[in-house]
Amino acid sequence: MSSDIFIECENLVKVYKIGGLEVIALKGLDLQVRSGEMIALVGPSGSGKSTLMNTLGALDTPSAGTVRVGKHDLSRMSPREKVMFQRREVGFMWQQADRNLLPYLTAQENVEFPMILDGTKARDSRQRAQRLLTLVGLEHRLNHLPKQLSVGELQRTALAVALANQPDLLLADEPTGAVDSQAANHIFDALHTLNQEFGTTIVIVTHDHTVIKRVNRVAGIRDGFITTEIIRRETDSRTGGTEQEYAVMDRVGRVFLPPTYIETLDMESRIRLLLQGDHISLYPEYESENANPR
Numbered sequence: 001m002s003s004d005i006f007i008e009c010e011n012l013v014k015v016y017k018i019g020g021l022e023v024i025a026l027k028g029l030d031l032q033v034r035s036g037e038m039i040a041l042v043g044p045s046g047s048g049k050s051t052l053m054n055t056l057g058a059l060d061t062p063s064a065g066t067v068r069v070g071k072h073d074l075s076r077m078s079p080r081e082k083v084m085f086q087r088r089e090v091g092f093m094w095q096q097a098d099r100n101l102l103p104y105l106t107a108q109e110n111v112e113f114p115m116i117l118d119g120t121k122a123r124d125s126r127q128r129a130q131r132l133l134t135l136v137g138l139e140h141r142l143n144h145l146p147k148q149l150s151v152g153e154l155q156r157t158a159l160a161v162a163l164a165n166q167p168d169l170l171l172a173d174e175p176t177g178a179v180d181s182q183a184a185n186h187i188f189d190a191l192h193t194l195n196q197e198f199g200t201t202i203v204i205v206t207h208d209h210t211v212i213k214r215v216n217r218v219a220g221i222r223d224g225f226i227t228t229e230i231i232r233r234e235t236d237s238r239t240g241g242t243e244q245e246y247a248v249m250d251r252v253g254r255v256f257l258p259p260t261y262i263e264t265l266d267m268e269s270r271i272r273l274l275l276q277g278d279h280i281s282l283y284p285e286y287e288s289e290n291a292n293p294r
């Protein structure tokens with residue numbers, strides 16, 4: 001494993017059993033994320049995004065395969081190690097704003113709370129809470145209760161809470177799911193600031209085009225695998241830059257074709273492959289070709 005790879009999933013499988021039924025949520029997923037990278041996960045409902053996030057955060061144990069975060073092998077962690085990992089090394093942010101905060105504590109107290117639980121001195125917790133809330137643009141909301149904040153402000157507070165104990169990894173599952181695009185932009189600005197300020201590796205699940213446009217790496221997940229990746233090469237996250245979409249090939253050479261391509265060419269199970277010097281062409285197999293292979 002190269003030294004700046006921070007997250008590494010190899011052949012990750014997750015099977016949920018409910019009653020006699022098995023649901024295979026992850027089907028041998030591979031993923032590598034570099035330290036300090038910000039990556040968005042996109043994909044249809046039920047494709048395994050939250051399952052992957054829960055696995056990366058050690059809330060769920062993989063059924064097979066390996067998942068490493070930093071120096072931790074999450075597939076073989078004791079329950080106690082998991083608790084410490086969740087408290088110190090990973091921060092979570094959920095779509096439902098009310099799942100992120102305690103209703104009877106102010107914004108600042110909410111941010112201090114995980115630090116106090118972890119034994120940080122009161123004065124240090126207070127200072128760090130104020131710094132984090134300032135970084136997310138809420139220095140004027142320190143003493144507000146959650147019910148006095150807008151949803152966008154709640155999510156930015158949640159971000160400060162998630163980073164309270166200085167985790168190396170932030171997992172945000174649909175953090176902008178319930179806000180308009182202006183608030184989504186503010187939340188994204190806050191994510192970007194914290195990523196730059198602390199070098200926190202960030203994985204965001206999102207359907208939000210405001211967010212997708214502003215992240216340099218977008219991984220498409222379908223049916224329990226990463227199937228596509230969009231990589232942007234540029235420096236300014238607001239303007240977007242050159243963008244390249246890739247299909248992802250797995251260890252045994254499987255590649256998923258985008259559904260729109262398949263539909264456009266009316267492709268079915270068999271595809272004609274032609275190696276042509278420096279590239280490969282794929283053709284739909286029509287019946288006439290079936291009868292008369294060239």
Ligand SMILES: Nc1ncnc2c1ncn2[C@@H]1O[C@H](COP(=O)(O)OP(=O)(O)OP(=O)(O)O)[C@@H](O)[C@H]1O
Nearest residue numbers: 016017018023025044045046047048049050051052
């Ligand atoms: N705790 C669970 N028990 C049983 N099945 C589950 C459980 N969690 C998820 N699943 C199933 O695993 C599959 C993947 O679910 P997951 O929640 O990861 O999808 P998702 O990509 O996050 O979808 P959404 O965009 O709707 O949030 C689905 O078929 C889902 O029904």
Ligand SMILES: [Mg+2]
Nearest residue numbers: 049050051173
């Ligand atoms: Mg989900």
